[in-house]
Amino acid sequence: MPVNALYRDDFYLSTAEAVVTAIHEDGGIELDQTCFYATSGGQPGDTGFLERADGSKIMLGQTRHGPIKDIVIHVPLEGEAQPILGEKLVLHIDWARRYRLMRMHTACHLLSVVCPYPITGAAVGEDESRVDFDMSETIDKDEVTARMMALVNENHPVYVQWITDEELAANPGIVKSKNVRPPVGLGRVSLVCIGENSAVDSQPCGGTHVSETQEVGAIHIAKIEKKGKENRRFRIRFGTPTDDA
Numbered sequence: 440m441p442v443n444a445l446y447r448d449d450f451y452l453s454t455a456e457a458v459v460t461a462i463h464e465d466g467g468i469e470l471d472q473t474c475f476y477a478t479s480g481g482q483p484g485d486t487g488f489l490e491r492a493d494g495s496k497i498m499l500g501q502t503r504h505g506p507i508k509d510i511v512i513h514v515p516l517e518g519e520a521q522p523i524l525g526e527k528l529v530l531h532i533d534w535a536r537r538y539r540l541m542r543m544h545t546a547c548h549l550l551s552v553v554c555p556y557p558i559t560g561a562a563v564g565e566d567e568s569r570v571d572f573d574m575s576e577t578i579d580k581d582e583v584t585a586r587m588m589a590l591v592n593e594n595h596p597v598y599v600q601w602i603t604d605e606e607l608a609a610n611p612g613i614v615k616s617k618n619v620r621p622p623v624g625l626g627r628v629s630l631v632c633i634g635e636n637s638a639v640d641s642q643p644c645g646g647t648h649v650s651e652t653q654e655v656g657a658i659h660i661a662k663i664e665k666k667g668k669e670n671r672r673f674r675i676r677f678g679t680p681t682d683d684a
Contacts, residue, residue, distance in 0.1 A: 441509035443472035447629065450541060450647040453534040459526045466521060467512040468497075474530055475502040476537070477511045481561040482544055482646040485537055489513065489522070490529040497522065537647065539565045539677075545597060545648045546587070546658045546675050548631060551615055552640045553586045554578070558616045559670060563646070567661070568675045575669045580660040583673070584680065587658060594653040595634040600641075601627045607643060615642050659683075 440460045445452050452474045461469035468489070478484035484502030491497065500516040515521070522528060544563045547570050551558060560571035607613070607628045631648055633639040649655060659680045664672040676683065 440469060440471070442470060442511045444509075444511060445472055445474045446476050446647060447645075449474075451650075453532045453537070455530045457528055457530055459522045459524055459528065462521065462524065463512065465514070466519075467503075467514050468522060469505075469510065469512060470528070470530070473502075473511050473513070474532060475499070475511065475513060476647055477502045477504045479504060479508075480644065480646050482540060482563040485532050487530070487532040487534075489515075490531060491520075491522065492527065495520065497528075536565060538649075541647045541649050542655045542677075543568045543675065544644075544646045545652065546655050548597075548633060548640060548642070548644070548648070549587045549590045549652065549655070549658075550583070550660075550673060550675060551642070552590065552633070553583050554673070560672075561616075566677065569672055570675070571666065571670055571672045573669055574671050578663065578671075580663050580673075581680070583663075584659040587660075590633075590639065591652050591655050591658065594651050595639050596651055597631065597633050597648050598650070600630045600632055600637075602630055603627055613642060 445455055455474045457470035457472050459468060460471050475485040486499055488499060489497040497519050498516045499513050501514045503512050504510060505512050540563055547561060547563060547568055550570050554572055556572040556574040558570060559573050562569050604626060628643050629645055630641050631644040632641045657678050658675055660673055661676045661683055662674045666672050
């Protein structure tokens with residue numbers, strides 16, 4: 440069944456109530472609504488637990504999409520108890536982990552502002568993220584770090600605007616990713632905007648992000664790797680360059 444994906448409208452929602460609508464043979468659980476983000480677009484799915492009426496917990500190892508984006512499957516760790524159809528549960532995200540991923544994902548957007556080249560790949564992690572660009576230019580990682588931190592310290596607002604699938608199709612130039620297309624088919628697409636009136640950036644993205652750039656905190660480019668004649672991989676880490684020493 441299509442799920443009401445609460446995280447699409449509130450990235451900071453860490454708990455919610457839901458009803459079990461399906462249980463898969465592998466133990467995966469579908470709910471009528473969820474605040475758990477499902478793995479997509481280079482961002483890992485949420486972990487956490489489902490709380491039952493008696494206070495017991497069903498620990499989750501991953502959250503993923505089903506055959507379509509409107510299906511979200513919550514996968515328990517091995518050996519966990521199984522709920523029953525129609526059971527009411529309280530959902531609890533591992534908030535510390537989710538928040539780090541939100542900060543990191545926002546940092547990836549800031550990097551794409553500093554390096555305005557087509558993106559050929561990306562992966563968001565809790566401690567390190569990578570973004571690959573279609574570029575042949577040589578660029579200094581300390582300079583990139585300084586420009587990213589300037590955007591962090593300027594504390595620009597980060598927010599979502601919604602456009603229709605048709606509006607996206609009519610404006611293909613707003614898509615920065617060269618190989619991955621934004622999720623369509625839901626009738627609307629989220630634009631992640633940075634700065635007043637999108638002055639800093641605006642790009643389609645279905646991930647989760649912080650509400651202002653200063654929440655990203657200290658970040659730096661740990662390494663720039665050459666991955667072919669016209670491909671450069673940037674590795675983003677939390678903290679300052681001295682933390683890698």
